[in-house]
Amino acid sequence: MVTVSVPEKTYQVQILKGMRHEIGKRIQQVWSTRQVLVMTDENVAALYLSDTVTQLQAAGYQVTTLVLPAGEHSKSLACLEKAIARLAEKYFTRADGVIALGGGVIGDLAGLTAATYMRGIAFIQIATSLTAQVDSSVGGKTAINLGQTKNIMGTFYQPDLVLIDPTYLKTLANRDLVEGYAEVVKSSALAGGEFWQLTGRIQTVNDILTNASELITQSVTYKAKIVMQDERETGIRKYLNFGHTIGHAIELLAAGGLRHGEAVSIGMVAITKRFVAENVSSFEFLQALSQRLRVVGLPITSALVSQPAMIAQLAHDKKNLSGILQLVAVKEPGQPVIIKKSLAEMTEFIEGAS
Ligand SMILES: NC(=O)c1ccc[n+]([C@@H]2O[C@H](COP(=O)([O-])OP(=O)(O)OC[C@H]3O[C@@H](n4cnc5c(N)ncnc54)[C@H](O)[C@@H]3O)[C@@H](O)[C@H]2O)c1
Numbered sequence: 064m065v066t067v068s069v070p071e072k073t074y075q076v077q078i079l080k081g082m083r084h085e086i087g088k089r090i091q092q093v094w095s096t097r098q099v100l101v102m103t104d105e106n107v108a109a110l111y112l113s114d115t116v117t118q119l120q121a122a123g124y125q126v127t128t129l130v131l132p133a134g135e136h137s138k139s140l141a142c143l144e145k146a147i148a149r150l151a152e153k154y155f156t157r158a159d160g161v162i163a164l165g166g167g168v169i170g171d172l173a174g175l176t177a178a179t180y181m182r183g184i185a186f187i188q189i190a191t192s193l194t195a196q197v198d199s200s201v202g203g204k205t206a207i208n209l210g211q212t213k214n215i216m217g218t219f220y221q222p223d224l225v226l227i228d229p230t231y232l233k234t235l236a237n238r239d240l241v242e243g244y245a246e247v248v249k250s251s252a253l254a255g256g257e258f259w260q261l262t263g264r265i266q267t268v269n270d271i272l273t274n275a276s277e278l279i280t281q282s283v284t285y286k287a288k289i290v291m292q293d294e295r296e297t298g299i300r301k302y303l304n305f306g307h308t309i310g311h312a313i314e315l316l317a318a319g320g321l322r323h324g325e326a327v328s329i330g331m332v333a334i335t336k337r338f339v340a341e342n343v344s345s346f347e348f349l350q351a352l353s354q355r356l357r358v359v360g361l362p363i364t365s366a367l368v369s370q371p372a373m374i375a376q377l378a379h380d381k382k383n384l385s386g387i388l389q390l391v392a393v394k395e396p397g398q399p400v401i402i403k404k405s406l407a408e409m410t411e412f413i414e415g416a417s
Pocket residue numbers: 104105106107110133134135138165166167168169171191192193194195198199200201202203204205214231232233234235236239242243246323
């Protein structure tokens with residue numbers, strides 16, 4: 064178990080194999096009897112919704128469900144409106160709550176739903192994908208995309224509890240598992256030390272599954288440590304965006320052709336190449352990073368990185384302050400730094416990237 068303490072609240076991230084059979088009992092520890100909206104997507108619903116609802120009802124909760132299409136396009140204003148409308152239609156009050164049952168898409172959307180309905184009602188995350196278990200369920204970033212801009216509308220809104228059962232991963236498609244692993248490699252590069260050594264030992268997709276509990280615990284422990292020092296991303300939380308400035312831009316330009324983690328994988332390698340050329344990052348780090356990503360089948364290059372259309376996307380990055388981007392460089396494992404670059408410098412970089 065990992066505890067996250069931020070100024071407005073303290074909550075637990077419970078990580079345990081088989082915990083999906085104790086959902087009702089675990090939620091009873093933090094929530095009194097109330098109405099709950101369980102938000103999920105079609106894939107997760109087919110596998111886990113009925114059992115989750117049965118457990119919640121047995122624990123005394125009055126359950127409403129909302130099943131949305133699977134995929135990034137559900138992080139939309141239309142789905143947010145649908146969720147808020149469902150809460151209103153069922154007369155949810157500020158004493159009630161929203162439960163996300165799913166991956167990062169459902170977690171980000173359900174968090175924003177909870178944060179905005181009646182200006183904020185209680186929220187719990189049941190994380191079912193690797194991305195959600197190692198990253199998105201922890202730390203309180205909620206968001207939807209608008210048009211062609213990633214995570215442009217959102218809040219910082221912490222859950223009351225995060226439940227992570229690594230056995231959910233058994234039903235996750237390989238591509239989705241591997242995508243989530245990119246965020247694990249990211250965190251291990253930022254953390255360095257034993258965590259970095261651990262990702263160095265992962266050689267196959269099956270190794271991700273067999274080491275899932277340890278990879279999740281290390282990722283959540285590292286993320287919690289950062290979030291507790293800088294919940295609102297005014298300082299060191301920016302490190303968690305390693306690879307995301309370019310990653311988010313190409314995720315959008317790929318128009319659904321790349322998963323979030325795949326784009327972040329390409330983004331981490333592209334930015335590290337640049338910082339190797341500028342003598343900020345070591346060549347050995349670039350090689351070790353690329354190897355960790357490539358060995359499980361993650362993409363590490365893309366023609367999209369050199370497209371001029373990138374610049375318009377980069378300008379939307381939340382670390383852009385008055386035209387100056389704050390890029391995350393990792394000098395060596397465990398040594399992240401922020402490097403400032405103007406959009407003009409980034410144009411030159413993109414034109415030169417291969
Ligand atoms: N808030 C944050 O801090 C944060 C961090 C990282 C990523 N994100 C966001 O998370 C999203 C990506 O998350 P994701 O990779 O989980 O995508 P996702 O939620 O779309 O899930 C990926 C796929 O796996 C399926 N799935 C989920 N759990 C399953 C299970 N146990 N068995 C079978 N199928 C399952 C889903 O239906 C979906 O098809 C992106 O929108 C990204 O921006 C947010």
